[in-house]
Amino acid sequence: MTLSSADLRRMYRTMLLIRRFEEQAVAFFLSGELRGSLHPCIGQEATAVGAVFPLRRDDYLTCTYRGHGQAIAKGLDPKEGMAELLGRRTGCSQGKGGSMHYTDLSVGLLGENAIVGAGAPIAVGAALRAKLDKTGQVAMSVFGDGAINQAALLESLNLAAAWQAPVVFFCENNLYSEMTPISAMIGTTTLAERAAGFGWTTMTVDGYDPIAVYQTTMEAVEHARNGGGPVFIEAMTYRLFGHMVGDTEPYRTKEEVAEWRARDPITAFPQRLIDEFGFTPNEIAEIEAEVAAEMEEISRFALQSPWPDVSEIGEHVFA
Amino acid sequence: MRELTYAKALREALIEEMERDPNILLLGEDIGVYGGVFKVTEGLLARFGPERVIETPISEAGFVSAAVGLAMTGKHPMAELMFMDFAYVAADSIFNQAAKMRYMSGGRAQVPLTIRTQQGGGRGNAAQHSQSLETFFTHIPGLKVVLPSTPYDAKGLLKSALRDPNPVMFIEHKLLYNTKGLVPDGEYTVPLGKADVKRSGTDATVVTWSRTVLHALEAADLAAADGIDVEVIDLRCTVPLDIDTVVESVKKTGRLVVAHEAHRRLGVGAEIAALVQELAFDYLDAPVERVGALDIPTPYSKPLEDEALPDAAKIVQAIKRVTYSET
Numbered sequence: 050m051t052l053s054s055a056d057l058r059r060m061y062r063t064m065l066l067i068r069r070f071e072e073q074a075v076a077f078f079l080s081g082e083l084r085g086s087l088h089p090c091i092g093q094e095a096t097a098v099g100a101v102f103p104l105r106r107d108d109y110l111t112c113t114y115r116g117h118g119q120a121i122a123k124g125l126d127p128k129e130g131m132a133e134l135l136g137r138r139t140g141c142s143q144g145k146g147g148s149m150h151y152t153d154l155s156v157g158l159l160g161e162n163a164i165v166g167a168g169a170p171i172a173v174g175a176a177l178r179a180k181l182d183k184t185g186q187v188a189m190s191v192f193g194d195g196a197i198n199q200a201a202l203l204e205s206l207n208l209a210a211a212w213q214a215p216v217v218f219f220c221e222n223n224l225y226s227e228m229t230p231i232s233a234m235i236g237t238t239t240l241a242e243r244a245a246g247f248g249w250t251t252m253t254v255d256g257y258d259p260i261a262v263y264q265t266t267m268e269a270v271e272h273a274r275n276g277g278g279p280v281f282i283e284a285m286t287y288r289l290f291g292h293m294v295g296d297t298e299p300y301r302t303k304e305e306v307a308e309w310r311a312r313d314p315i316t317a318f319p320q321r322l323i324d325e326f327g328f329t330p331n332e333i334a335e336i337e338a339e340v341a342a343e344m345e346e347i348s349r350f351a352l353q354s355p356w357p358d359v360s361e362i363g364e365h366v367f368a
Numbered sequence: 369m370r371e372l373t374y375a376k377a378l379r380e381a382l383i384e385e386m387e388r389d390p391n392i393l394l395l396g397e398d399i400g401v402y403g404g405v406f407k408v409t410e411g412l413l414a415r416f417g418p419e420r421v422i423e424t425p426i427s428e429a430g431f432v433s434a435a436v437g438l439a440m441t442g443k444h445p446m447a448e449l450m451f452m453d454f455a456y457v458a459a460d461s462i463f464n465q466a467a468k469m470r471y472m473s474g475g476r477a478q479v480p481l482t483i484r485t486q487q488g489g490g491r492g493n494a495a496q497h498s499q500s501l502e503t504f505f506t507h508i509p510g511l512k513v514v515l516p517s518t519p520y521d522a523k524g525l526l527k528s529a530l531r532d533p534n535p536v537m538f539i540e541h542k543l544l545y546n547t548k549g550l551v552p553d554g555e556y557t558v559p560l561g562k563a564d565v566k567r568s569g570t571d572a573t574v575v576t577w578s579r580t581v582l583h584a585l586e587a588a589d590l591a592a593a594d595g596i597d598v599e600v601i602d603l604r605c606t607v608p609l610d611i612d613t614v615v616e617s618v619k620k621t622g623r624l625v626v627a628h629e630a631h632r633r634l635g636v637g638a639e640i641a642a643l644v645q646e647l648a649f650d651y652l653d654a655p656v657e658r659v660g661a662l663d664i665p666t667p668y669s670k671p672l673e674d675e676a677l678p679d680a681a682k683i684v685q686a687i688k689r690v691t692y693s694e695t
């Protein structure tokens with residue numbers, strides 16, 4: 050599975066767009082434009098893009114409230130995403146869902162979820178549908194290490210194995226279950242071995258290497274798509290931001306954050322594109338300029354979008 | 369018309385709807401070879417195959433959420449919870465996922481999911497297998513809630529539920545499965561959200577649903593012997609709630625009893641009492657009476673369980689209180 054220059058360009062461009070999108074969201078939060086809670090995926094762009102790019106547009110995806118990156122990689126219009134964060138009528142949920150509930154069936158996005166393990170069994174159901182109707186689709190659920198201890202997720206590990214559902218679970222192990230080290234919350238060394246106990250094929254990958262994430266996930270997706278059964282990927286990654294805006298981070302040291310920041314994929318990946326794949330600094334600068342222009346348009350669109358009318362408040366309770 | 373049991377009427381609804389719509393599939397515990405603990409799905413595995421009658425592990429949170437995923441991607445699943453009490457295990461799947469998905473997505477998602485289950489006491493199943501929990505599903509927006517009392521209604525309402533694009537809690541009663549009633553030979557449906565006057569009368573209104581309808585009809589017969597003419601309204605659904613039929617009746621009788629097997633405290637009866645005083649205060653000639661289970665876990669021993677649950681005698685007493693008759 051060789052990635053073309055165009056693929057690599059698109060990967061970096063999307064990763065950078067996600068970083069800038071999240072930074073802008075944080076800025077909107079701090080200026081009071083964005084309400085509620087915000088869980089940025091800053092530092093986890095390589096997994097967002099590397100995990101989702103192997104999916105077809107019609108493959109299904111569930112994720113968690115740290116899912117803006119995956120949603121954008123799947124094809125959610127970032128303008129609709131930002132407008133949703135600002136509670137506007139033009140948002141992907143018309144202002145009714147906010148940061149934690151991006152959903153767009155037109156790109157296979159079955160939803161972020163504010164209950165961290167809840168998307169997993171929904172993805173298994175979507176995968177079962179694909180299997181029953183022989184559509185060739187797969188479903189993926191992306192969640193963090195903390196979700197691995199929720200009952201619904203554990204039940205879904207068993208269901209998918211029993212049904213041999215074409216599903217991939219992509220676990221972003223960022224070492225912290227919200228604000229507590231995951232190592233103190235489990236009795237095994239890895240998370241992947243728990244899935245193995247349910248009969249899943251398991252893989253592990255460096256979540257700060259977007260190319261490795263892409264290749265590993267592509268292998269998993271094809272395995273599931275070809276009837277090989279469910280695959281669990283544990284990607285080692287790290288949040289370079291707190292759990293949410295306002296996190297005081299007493300659970301980790303500045304040194305630890307600095308160590309991971311030195312490997313920040315948003316700076317390391319473009320350097321690698323130059324060093325290993327023949328990109329020129331000009332090409333990288335061009336991508337950065339494109340993303341800056343797109344971000345300006347995204348923010349402008351969101352800020353200038355109308356608020357929902359209160360008359361719409363009761364719509365969408367029932368179909 | 370033929371006479372059918374409630375269980376057989378439900379089974380007919382499932383067969384007819386599964387034949388009509390290839391996207392309908394069933395998931396649940398022991399629903400295949402065993403045919404479900406109340407035999408509602410008996411023979412369906414043989415008839416429709418394992419891809420449409422899917423036996424699940426004892427894993428309510430997992431398979432109800434999987435049903436949400438099936439529903440969001442084009443299927444119309446019917447997930448069966450063997451006992452209503454297990455709904456707590458699947459609470460997140462029902463309340464946070466199925467009920468809210470459409471709203472949270474601004475209409476981009478749709479969850480055509482029917483959850484069939486059975487509830488109620490009277491059989492000595494004690495506190496974790498006897499509860500009546502419609503109040504919870506009525507309280508949380510995004511779910512339709514159906515509680516049929518007769519074989520006719522059971523079949524017609526289940527067919528409507530399986531054609532509805534929303535999550536529907538379809539709540540049966542374990543002591544109704546063997547009750548019999550007339551069911552038409554041909555196709556029919558009963559709309560969701562339309563109450564049914566099971567007996568008309570002029571002196572007092574009893575609003576009720578599920579198995580308590582049978583107690584209320586018995587109570588109406590007993591009251592008739594004392595010269596009190598009771599109207600019995602079977603609500604059939606608590607969401608959508610057909611309050612118009614209730615108000616219309618109260619305007620005629622001036623007296624209202626609400627009876628249900630769920631706990632009295634904050635039960636749906638409290639909501640109906642509040643709505644009626646808002647909408648028909650000037651028509652009421654007595655305070656609204658509520659009959660419901662005692663606010664205790666359901667006890668096991670028969671004399672204790674009988675005391676805890678509503679029955680015809682308790683409804684008669686309430687009728688006499690609202691009509692200021694001798695008790």
